[in-house]
Amino acid sequence: DTAVSQTPKYLVTQMGNDKSIKCEQNLGHDTMYWYKQDSKKFLKIMFSYNNKELIINETVPNRFSPKSPDKAHLNLHINSLELGDSAVYFCASSPTSGSATEQYFGPGTRLTVT
């Protein structure tokens, strides 16, 4: 009965590799997000999708490419990984209805680039 799930939970890889993180929500929400949390716990939005359409695209290197095959899934693909990409990546979802809607977060994926 997990609401927002992410895989993998931990990901250790070397610089230059390409990796993907997957996110799925079973809440029936229309909007999904990717956030990056750095080592100091600072949390910043990267992307959001509404019904498979890109809505928010913050200043993120184009090595990061989100893909939404359907409204329940939002995957994050990262090319040519760099040391600075090491962080915890959180997926979230929310219903799309007006403002001040609650966002539901997944447990996070800790990415370590060596």
Add this chain to the structure above:
Amino acid sequence: GNSVTQMEGPVTLSEEAFLTINCTYTATGYPSLFWYVQYPGEGLQLLLKATKADDKGSNKGFEATYRKETTSFHLEKGSVQVSDSAVYFCAGEERGGGNKLTFGTGTQLKVEL
């Protein structure tokens, strides 16, 4: 652009102590304001929210009041418990901004017996 500033941590309190975590925001309009909590090893959870001036959000003994005149949304709890140990994030959502949340830097709270 919009920004949210919250007090630096870590904050260490004894059980049953009074808690205040300060949060102020800068925005072109009047955003909706939130407090999210992150327990160790977990994702964030909504704790409470307020959408307009003088609104008070409350949940699990925590409260915060949206003060337009001071652009603040301070989090308070009268008597903290060890189980409240977590990182607390203040966040703002600008109106018409596509549900985009701007987070503060987070404040780590540790409650000891």
